[in-house]
Amino acid sequence: MPTNFLHTPIDYLNGVGPARAKLLKAELGISTYGDLANLFPNRYIDKTKYYKINELVPDSAHVQIVGKVTHLKTMGDGRSSRLVATFIDSTGSMELVWFKGQKYFKDNLKLNVPYVIYGKVSKYGSKYNIAHPDVELLKEHRSRQQSAMTPIYPSTEQLTKRNVTNKMMVRMMQQLFSEVHNSFTETLSEQIRSQHQLVDKNTAMYNAHFPKSAALLQQSIYRLKFEELFFIQMELLLQNRIRKTRIKGYAFEKVGERFNDFYSNHLPFELTGAQKRVVKEIRADMGTGAHMNRLLQGDVGSGKT
Known part of the structure; x- marks a missing residue:
């Protein structure tokens, strides 16, 4: 992948x-690969634990379950219409419910094939259910890039x-990182990274999206924030230098007698060391x-005025 991959139109991403x-x-x-790479997550969800249906409790947090869809049926009419799937594992059964996107799931869900589902559990009567769960074939779940946090x-x-x-x-982000594989250009010198204990750019970018651990996520976010602030500061210093070299004003090379007289004979108090240093810097x-x-x-x- 060439170093200018960040400018590749997003249309070309598999x-x-x-449309x-x-x-x-x-x-x-998002117009380019670079725009997508810099769309960082708002938050992360831990998907390292898998539950059994008999472990579920009402109104629990989001859970992840491995099982199979055995039946699909459409219930209700009009706005009350919903697609209901019977989902089972070795410990029991529950229902998956879709009010939106019914046709897509009805056409694409495969019966009696292992899936991994993820969502928030509710209970109506004696039956547990998850409305609009994330659904992924188990074989795809195992083969894709894995991360401790989603x-x-x-x-x-x-x-x-x-x-x-x-x-x-x-999936789009996984495809992007598959295509650009460690092609992010390092922007900080080895000296700076070593001095501030920063991970390299490729490690930071990958783990900001697919953290292998909470520690690597923290290190990656710190590295990216450091980099952003570092170059903002560099830009400010550059602009300051340009202003000082290109725009010349009147130079007050000599301190006037009136100032010296006031400072030496009429100032009603002795300046502190810090105040004297500030006056000297302003004069310079x-x-x-x-x-x-x-x-x-x-x-x-403290005597600023």
């Missing part, structure tokens, strides 16, 4: 295409309506003829 690319640009401002990406109402789910966003700046950008900081009553 699984996206023109989905247009939607991603309109809703999330990323949850930003979304919009239009993306949801067009079936661009978080699951699909994760005003003698250069360059713009002075200075923040004078001190406690209330």
